[in-house]
Amino acid sequence: MSLSERSGSAALLDAQAIRKSFGRTDALQGASMSVAAGEIVAITGPSGSGKSTLLLCAAGVLRPESGRVTYDGQLLDDLGEAERSRLRRRDFGLVLQFGQLVPELTAAQNVALPLLLDRHDKAASFAAARSWLERLDADELADARPGEMSGGESQRVAIARALVSGPRVIFADEPTGALDTVNGERVLQVLLDVARETAASLVLVTHDNRVAASADREIVLRDGCNEQRVDV
Ligand SMILES: Nc1ncnc2c1ncn2[C@@H]1O[C@H](COP(=O)(O)OP(=O)(O)OP(=O)(O)O)[C@@H](O)[C@H]1O
Ligand SMILES: [Mg+2]
Structure with missing residues (x-):
């Protein structure tokens, strides 16, 4: 599939215009991300730009204050807690940044x-x-x-x-952050291989340019907003 076909294909998971605050911190101020079935997307940006928060909103762990998250055509907001956790358990695989x-x-x-x-x-x-x-x-x-x-x-x-x-969507927040270079590359390769073998979508949050370069598309965040979208 070509990149233009990819970006033209319907999103399996789509988070649009997401706002989320923690107290007085506006973590997300209208950020968006989407991933098509089988697509590999990297989310990058400086520390504190909202990468983890966007991933958690897209995965249905956090509820945004405004914006829409749809998965497979279904609005996550329409689901109750039990349905959301079932969805996370069956369709989503989450690798979080901390414990x-x-x-x-x-x-x-x-x-x-x-x-x-x-x-x-x-x-x-x-x-x-x-x-x-x-x-x-x-x-x-x-x-x-x-x-x-x-x-x-x-x-x-x-x-x-x-x-x-x-899972149909694998979310990985800095999956190689605690690993040395050799192990990091090995683990990244497993994630990429599994995504390709099973036609799962992969959403990778990373600081690492080499990791981002393995993705089909990069979404760059800055101060809780999308900076640009670059096809790589
Ligand atoms: N649970 C929370 N309580 C309070 N503030 C939070 C919480 N989670 C995130 N924040 C704040 O929201 C902003 C965005 O945080 P987020 O963790 O999404 O950034 P990030 O891009 O993932 O950063 P990093 O690269 O350091 O992991 C930051 O200012 C952070 O301090
Ligand atoms: Mg983070």
Whole structure:
């Protein structure tokens, strides 16, 4: 598919004119992002420009004060909390910037959790968890708890958990932030490969120009607004 066809294709996920404040901080002041099915989009911009907030609004974790988020033609605002969390569990895979693993659970239990919550067979859920941990070079961590892992190790476990349910949209906030260059490249490659293999969309928040260069399209934020859209 050519880039012009891509940008012309209908968005699977579309967040338009999003405003979100925290107290007196206007984190987003009308920012927008969209991603088509199978498209890989990078969100970049300086620290504090609203990247994580936009990702969380698009993923239905935060409710914006104004603006519209639609997924597969459905307005997220029309969904109740239970429907939103089911959507996040089944259709979205989220890799957040900070602590997201359940501290009391082992890596294998953390990764299996989305499947277990969806009442999948227990043995099959753990088998899937193990194979994702293996793909992220984290199989030796299966029985470790988050408190026993380095930042980079928990990041790889969190990525395994985001991928285990076969999401249609993968959101990754600085997925290589806690990793050294070699591991960062390896993990990025896994995310790109999985997105391509499963025709999932991938929304990557990053400071890293090399990571952004792997995307089909870059969305640049500055002070809570879109600075420009560049096809790469
Ligand atoms: N939960 C929160 N409570 C208060 N302020 C917040 C919260 N989350 C974000 N902010 C503020 O909103 C603005 C945008 O934050 P956001 O985390 O989206 O930026 P970012 O682009 O992801 O930055 P970074 O690159 O450092 O991760 C910042 O001024 C931040 O301090
Ligand atoms: Mg952030």
